[in-house]
Amino acid sequence: SIEKIQQKAQEYREIVVKSSETCISDIEIKFKDLNEQINQMQTQNEFNEIDLNYLRNQLIEITEELNNPLKISMKDDSQSFINEILIISSKKSQFNKWKQNALTAAGGNKQGQQLNQCNYPYGIFIDKNKNIFIADRGNHRIVEWKYNARIGQIIAGGNKEGNRMHQLNSPTDVIVDQQNHFIIIADSGNRRVVEWMNQKQQILIHNIHCHGLAMDKHGFLYVSDSEKNEVRRWKMGEYSNGGTVVAGGNGYGGQLNQLCYPTFIFVDEEQSVYVSDGSNHRVMKW
Numbered sequence: 001s002i003e004k005i006q007q008k009a010q011e012y013r014e015i016v017v018k019s020s021e022t023c024i025s026d027i028e029i030k031f032k033d034l035n036e037q038i039n040q041m042q043t044q045n046e047f048n049e050i051d052l053n054y055l056r057n058q059l060i061e062i063t064e065e066l067n068n069p070l071k072i073s074m075k076d077d078s079q080s081f082i083n084e085i086l087i088i089s090s091k092k093s094q095f096n097k098w099k100q101n102a103l104t105a106a107g108g109n110k111q112g113q114q115l116n117q118c119n120y121p122y123g124i125f126i127d128k129n130k131n132i133f134i135a136d137r138g139n140h141r142i143v144e145w146k147y148n149a150r151i152g153q154i155i156a157g158g159n160k161e162g163n164r165m166h167q168l169n170s171p172t173d174v175i176v177d178q179q180n181h182f183i184i185i186a187d188s189g190n191r192r193v194v195e196w197m198n199q200k201q202q203i204l205i206h207n208i209h210c211h212g213l214a215m216d217k218h219g220f221l222y223v224s225d226s227e228k229n230e231v232r233r234w235k236m237g238e239y240s241n242g243g244t245v246v247a248g249g250n251g252y253g254g255q256l257n258q259l260c261y262p263t264f265i266f267v268d269e270e271q272s273v274y275v276s277d278g279s280n281h282r283v284m285k286w
Helices: 002-044 049-067
Strands: 072-077 084-089 121-126 132-136 141-145 153-157 173-177 182-187 192-197 200-206 210-215 220-225 230-235 244-248 262-267 273-277 282-285
Touching: 002 049, 121 173, 132 173, 132 182, 153 182, 173 210, 182 210, 192 210, 210 273, 220 262, 230 262, 244 262, 244 273
Parallel strands: 210 262
Antiparallel strands: 072 084, 121 132, 132 141, 141 153, 173 182, 182 192, 192 200, 210 220, 220 230, 230 244, 262 273, 273 282
């Protein structure tokens, strides 16, 4: 019927529009990333032949995509009453597969304590500007690597191992509140969770064998305790009440209501808690 034909035509139109939007979006993302890299290099005043070749190749690749517009082919299915048309796009998202070789984003200059080195890096946090915050455990510090930077900068600790307020002891994780400009650190060796803001420190949670940290969209703080085998949640600013157990808390074990040396954690949009259950060799969702 005419109505069915019109319905099919609308469906295929939407497919073509979506494919075109995907292609354009991919090119825009590549342009934005390339521009950010150039700006970062200009800020640091560091351009070398390798950088220039990389930027040149990226620009050639993007230009080729712009010069080769989206191609659509159609194939009909004569066996159906109203011919089905298969629409095949020659362009698919360029981000559907990973490159075979990675790039070193931080460190990579052997083990050490220089600003271009790391020493057993543990937890990381990536902000909206692609800057990397690293719990540099062996150096007892938190280091920020700006996007595409060659060296990092110490933003917490770095004053040798210790338990004074300006010191850290084997930090295992870090999260950043980009809106309020503070960082929260799992200062594992000192059995405390600390907040650093503009080089001012305060202890948020005492006497906890903290390992992993997470924060949900409502501002609740989650901390894994690898000694009590649990994950607790605190409302921001209310740390004196002991928090609420949201995962584990039923002793050391391998049952579905137990954890065994939980480490890193992640909280999704629905506030489900994912836990790396270390000694149980599994990842749990609560």
